[in-house]
Amino acid sequence: MRDHYQLIIIGAGPAGLAAAVTATNHGISCALLDEQASPGGQIYRAIESAPATRAQVLGSEYQQGKTLAEEFRACSVEYFPECKVWSLNSEREVGVLYKDQSKIISADQVLVASGAIERPVPFPGWTLPGVMQAGAGQILFKSAGVIPSDGVVLAGSGPLLLLLAWQYMQVGVEIKAMLDVTPHSNFLSALTKFPRALLAHHYLTKGLIYQRDLKRAGIVSKMAVSNLKAEGNGELQSISYRHLGREHSIETGLLMTHFGVIPDIWLTQAAGCQHRRDSSQQCWRPQHNEWGNTSIDGILIAGDGAGINGVRSAEYAGRLAVLQALFSLGVISQAERNQQSINPRKQMRKERHIRPFLEAYFAIPQNMLATTDKSTIICRCEEITAGEIRAAVDNAHGDSNQVKYLSRCGMGPCQGRQCANAVAHIVADAGGEAISDSSLFRGRPPVAPLTLAQLASLSAENAS
Amino acid sequence: MFKQLQNNDLGNLEVTLDGCKILVPQGTSVAAVVLAQGLRSTRTTPISNSPRAPFCMMGVCYDCLMIIDGKANQHSCATYVKQGMHVETQQGVGPALGDAR
Ligand SMILES: Cc1cc2nc3c(=O)[nH]c(=O)nc-3n(C[C@H](O)[C@@H](O)[C@H](O)COP(=O)(O)OP(=O)(O)OC[C@H]3O[C@@H](n4cnc5c(N)ncnc54)[C@H](O)[C@@H]3O)c2cc1C
Ligand code: FES
Numbered sequence: 001m002r003d004h005y006q007l008i009i010i011g012a013g014p015a016g017l018a019a020a021v022t023a024t025n026h027g028i029s030c031a032l033l034d035e036q037a038s039p040g041g042q043i044y045r046a047i048e049s050a051p052a053t054r055a056q057v058l059g060s061e062y063q064q065g066k067t068l069a070e071e072f073r074a075c076s077v078e079y080f081p082e083c084k085v086w087s088l089n090s091e092r093e094v095g096v097l098y099k100d101q102s103k104i105i106s107a108d109q110v111l112v113a114s115g116a117i118e119r120p121v122p123f124p125g126w127t128l129p130g131v132m133q134a135g136a137g138q139i140l141f142k143s144a145g146v147i148p149s150d151g152v153v154l155a156g157s158g159p160l161l162l163l164l165a166w167q168y169m170q171v172g173v174e175i176k177a178m179l180d181v182t183p184h185s186n187f188l189s190a191l192t193k194f195p196r197a198l199l200a201h202h203y204l205t206k207g208l209i210y211q212r213d214l215k216r217a218g219i220v221s222k223m224a225v226s227n228l229k230a231e232g233n234g235e236l237q238s239i240s241y242r243h244l245g246r247e248h249s250i251e252t253g254l255l256m257t258h259f260g261v262i263p264d265i266w267l268t269q270a271a272g273c274q275h276r277r278d279s280s281q282q283c284w285r286p287q288h289n290e291w292g293n294t295s296i297d298g299i300l301i302a303g304d305g306a307g308i309n310g311v312r313s314a315e316y317a318g319r320l321a322v323l324q325a326l327f328s329l330g331v332i333s334q335a336e337r338n339q340q341s342i343n344p345r346k347q348m349r350k351e352r353h354i355r356p357f358l359e360a361y362f363a364i365p366q367n368m369l370a371t372t373d374k375s376t377i378i379c380r381c382e383e384i385t386a387g388e389i390r391a392a393v394d395n396a397h398g399d400s401n402q403v404k405y406l407s408r409c410g411m412g413p414c415q416g417r418q419c420a421n422a423v424a425h426i427v428a429d430a431g432g433e434a435i436s437d438s439s440l441f442r443g444r445p446p447v448a449p450l451t452l453a454q455l456a457s458l459s460a461e462n463a464s
Numbered sequence: 465m466f467k468q469l470q471n472n473d474l475g476n477l478e479v480t481l482d483g484c485k486i487l488v489p490q491g492t493s494v495a496a497v498v499l500a501q502g503l504r505s506t507r508t509t510p511i512s513n514s515p516r517a518p519f520c521m522m523g524v525c526y527d528c529l530m531i532i533d534g535k536a537n538q539h540s541c542a543t544y545v546k547q548g549m550h551v552e553t554q555q556g557v558g559p560a561l562g563d564a565r
Contacts, residue, residue, distance in 0.1 A: 035523060037544055042522070049491055054469070117524050129505040129517035130465065136521035140466065144489070144496035149467035171469065234515050235504050254465050380519070381526060383511045413526040
């Protein structure tokens with residue numbers, strides 16, 4: 001690993017892979033850093049190693065990743081797998097942990113392509129063993145061929161939940177129930193977005209096919225479910241929920257939930273980039289222009305880390321951001337940049353027709369984003385409840401950064417990645433304020449907690 | 465709760481999980497292996513001693529921390545199995561107090 005590159009790309013998902021291919025076509029020195037062991041990111045996880053039968057079950061979208069991974073392997077990027085990026089600053093210095101050694105490297109241009117995380121939505125019992133995110137279930141399946149053995153309840157909202165149900169069905173996993181928390185009112189708000197969504201009708205068709213297949217397989221599916229609770233002593237034993245005004249419960253040792261995905265903004269937050277509240281996507285995302293420039297010179301963003309637009313868009317955005325980086329580096333002219341961007345930009349626009357509809361239809365109900373159940377744990381690390389956070393709001397004058405310091409929520413090892421959004425919503429709700437750009441508490445480097453030994457390796461490295 | 469789909473393409477490695485020797489497929493994360501082995505929880509919390517298990521599988525939640533080859537607070541979801549690896553369930557902050565904090 002060199003000390004300096006013209007371009008550092010963080011993340012080997014579709015955005016980062018496409019970016020690396022485009023960049024090295026122009027002969028610049030480029031490093032790609034990713035914490036996974038192999039390229040692919042979230043969608044194409046383990047794309048190179050998944051056996052053919054598994055890849056087939058995961059669907060055609062997944063298999064499309066093969067071509068991109070091959071193109072990537074053929075390009076001359078310096079690829080560092082199992083490399084965790086733990087900091088990024090406005091000077092484009094990147095703190096990495098590679099082979100148990102910490103190191104700080106720098107670049108003229110940094111492209112953050114770190115993707116999305118699943119939106120953490122706290123509900124009673126969500127910390128019990130046996131409750132996990134649907135994406136976690138999918139990762140177990142994609143990367144290790146590990147699937148539920150005694151059935152699973154799937155709950156929440158969004159296309160990924162449907163996709164996982166369909167993938168599980170293909171391998172005979174018993175789906176005890178699909179509990180959809182999408183309220184009926186979302187249907188109305190999504191209706192106005194429907195005409196535009198028809199321009200990307202293949203996505204709608206795919207969703208309908210999944211639903212039809214699940215129905216044919218006799219899988220119980222309930223709509224507009226509320227009051228989801230996970231129950232058990234030391235581990236999940238059952239779940240309960242409300243449907244059509246009545247309480248129900250299901251015995252299960254496994255519950256997988258999904259409430260959509262949100263940009264993983266911890267690196268751009270650490271760097272000090274400006275972030276905006278996106279009310280349609282119900283998340284915060286780095287402010288950026290049509291080329292992926294963030295508010296900090298030389299730091300670019302592409303893919304779902306910039307705002308959720310899906311796999312294809314991520315790929316095009318990765319290419320566009322690299323064209324901008326090449327232009328800034330003086331490798332291509334403005335005219336060349338503009339010329340080469342025409343096609344990816346056109347394709348990206350097409351891909352995005354579906355998003356407003358999906359965002360409106362799968363919007364998470366406000367009472368789930370800002371739970372009023374006082375005993376629900378919000379901060380999984382420090383075990384701080386919604387009640388404690390609400391109690392801190394008055395003393396903190398409604399500022400979520402103050403709430404963080406007063407309550408300790410967000411100060412554990414995950415550094416608030418699991419609770420920041422919920423805290424912002426609860427603080428706004430308790431203080432009667434509207435949610436805004438500044439509702440989210442600030443993230444701080446290091447993004448990944450290092451051991452003392454790893455930090456020591458950093459000073460040894462810099463002294464030598 | 466979990467099982468491993470048949471996979472003959474991968475070789476097997478010997479790993480010790482909480483004192484028991486097991487054979488596990490290469491190229492898998494420690495978290496995937498222990499879940500497929502039927503382990504319900506990977507750690508207990510330092511504050512209330514509550515059991516926890518992998519939640520996100522992508523390095524975000526820190527609920528999968530385990531003691532791996534004697535080192536506490538290792539992300540089992542982001543650590544890949546190796547021949548002869550020793551994996552243990554972690555109680556609270558684990559033996560090497562404060563190692564990862
Ligand atoms: C769990 C999960 C499963 C998903 N499954 C699907 C699916 O099946 N189908 C679908 O259409 N969409 C899926 N998505 C949505 C996903 O966001 C895709 O749209 C797509 O993967 C986005 O591509 P990307 O390149 O922006 O980011 P990703 O594909 O997310 O790639 C980002 C990469 O950056 C790495 N990274 C992040 N932070 C760091 C760091 N600090 N240091 C080092 N590396 C880092 C990650 O390990 C990852 O490999 C999923 C999302 C999640 C969170
Ligand atoms: S399971 Fe969440 S960090 Fe490992």
